[in-house]
Amino acid sequence: MKHSHLLKQVISVLALCCMLLCQSIVVNAVSQTPLHLELENYQEVRSSLNGQLTGHHLTVWKLEKPYTIDQQKEIVQELRAWDETKLNQEFVASKHDMVFFENHIEVAAIPNGLYYVRDIIKTPTVEYRGDIVFELTDGEVTPHKIFVKKANPTSTIVKLLKTDEHKKPLAKVGFRLARMEDNQEEIGMPLIGSDGTYRYDETVSTDDKVLYTDDNGEITVTNLPYGTYRFIEVEPLEGYQIEQPYYEFHLTGPQLVTVVVVNKKTPYGDMQFAKVDSKTNKALANAVFRVTKKVDDKFIPVLQDGKELVLTSSETGRFEAKNLPFGTYYIWEINAPSGYIQLTEPISFIINEEGANEKFTKTVVVRNTKRPSIEVPNTGDITLYLLMFLSAVLFGGGFYLVRKP
Structure with missing residues (x-):
């Protein structure tokens, strides 16, 4: 019995060794x-x-x-x-x-x-x-x-980081990447990739591919040959200003290059208006105005949310232009209050730091003149008596003719 048990143990050990050996052979x-x-x-x-x-x-x-x-x-x-x-x-x-x-x-x-x-x-x-x-x-x-094959010398990695003035990453901002020639000519680079990650590839066509920052505000470009390059911002986010036309960097060896581009929000402000009677200063409601900007001597409607900005005075005569970028604007009256003459000239106003201040209280007063009522002209008493006399004569003559046999 003991010999049988011992024999089983020996067989088990040998089997385990065989498994390990076979496994080693397979791995090799x-x-x-x-x-x-x-x-x-x-x-x-x-x-x-x-x-x-x-x-x-x-x-x-x-x-x-x-x-x-x-x-x-x-x-x-x-x-x-x-x-x-x-x-x-x-x-x-x-x-x-x-x-x-x-x-x-x-x-x-x-x-x-x-x-x-x-x-x-x-x-x-x-x-x-x-x-x-x-x-x-x-x-x-x-x-x-x-x-x-031997590769062209390349930089390890180029990163562009796009943020606002508070270091918040800005996604979906579009840039072009160009190589600078000795004559300062900008040459578009053949790049492949998307979603913030791109790679130089000389086998693809050279074009002005727009590179977009990812959710972290980054654009990563690898495999670029040595040289001088520019990131050129071509599609800024709405509400942000382009601080400078391009950001230049140099690649002289395998390295990490980081380009930080900071954009400031376009400053915005408000303007308040009051519509009143030119003589009595009475508040006038339902005056309607179109807001415009002057571009190349032409008045261009201002758009907000894709629609022309139109303002209407309330019962108190008040109306307000809100969230306009700094600059000079003009309002045109397109519908005057009932009984008043419509203005034919624009009224200009300026949005600046004052309009961006929460304590801003400046108000532009817009005055309208009342339309005059139609009156019968006063021609004097003599004219009145003369008309009465002529009327009597005509009446008498007509009566006589009718009664004549």
């Missing part, structure tokens, strides 16, 4: 396909590293379903616009040692799977950027080879 099997990186001008790469051929790592992000190797082009187009922070949020990243051989770089110990790789080598003197999707499988018996 899925990790045995080495990755060979063949770089353009590889010998220049080795020379530029000045003998520092150790301590280099390749960072890869493992892609899960629904991504497949058949979507390689679409995946690259999507992910190349992301920064590393977003990649790390969406995928599992891992680093693997790079071994420099005579004609290639070998990376081992990458488990089978679908991966995205961006930077192959990135130092202050040399940069090889991948943006490559590759897949390692059990079926491969030869090293998986990837050929990588």
Whole structure:
């Protein structure tokens, strides 16, 4: 009985060992396909590293379903616009040692799977950027080879931060990004991406793409070649002023560049009016006015909420223009109070710091003249007697003619 129990324990231990051994074999099997990186001008790469051929790592992000190797082009187009922070949020990243051989770089110990790789080598003197999707499988018996071309020198990341004067982020503000030539000509940049995250890509057409700040008030641009650039604000938020026409920055090496753009709210103010009789100062109701601004010698209606701003005096003769940006305005009377002559000239008023003050009490008085009533002119007593005499003569003559046989 004891021997039987002991035999069972031995068998259990052997079975466990076999399972562990098999598991180890499986793990090794899925990790045995080495990755060979063949770089353009590889010998220049080795020379530029000045003998520092150790301590280099390749960072890869493992892609899960629904991504497949058949979507390689679409995946690259999507992910190349992301920064590393977003990649790390969406995928599992891992680093693997790079071994420099005579004609290639070998990376081992990458488990089978679908991966995205961006930077192959990135130092202050040399940069090889991948943006490559590759897949390692059990079926491969030869090293998986990837050929990588030398990248143009780029900045690590450029961030634009858009805020108001109280450091509140401003979303959905539109900017153009332009590179400055020696003759100060602005050249539009070929960029891909959306929702605040963009990436330079020389394979797309150069245009004046409008970049929009995200919910954090940020625009992130990566992969820009070295040079001088300008962010140009082209679509400000309603109610905010553009403080300066552009914001210039310089890229001289791999670096983080932050451009802070602060916009102040457009100052607003109010104006009060009183409509009165020109002689008695009696309050006049139901006078209607259109508010305008003068642009190039033309009076343009002021719009609020997409509609022309029209004001009507109340029973107390009062009316008010509210929330107007600082500037000079004109009101035109388009309907006078009943019994009064309509004004034919505009009345100007200015919205400034006074109108933005809560204690503001200034009132513009608008006076109307009463329309004169129609009266029978007084021609004098003699004219009246003469008319009475002529009437009597005519009456008598008519009576005589009627009675005559």
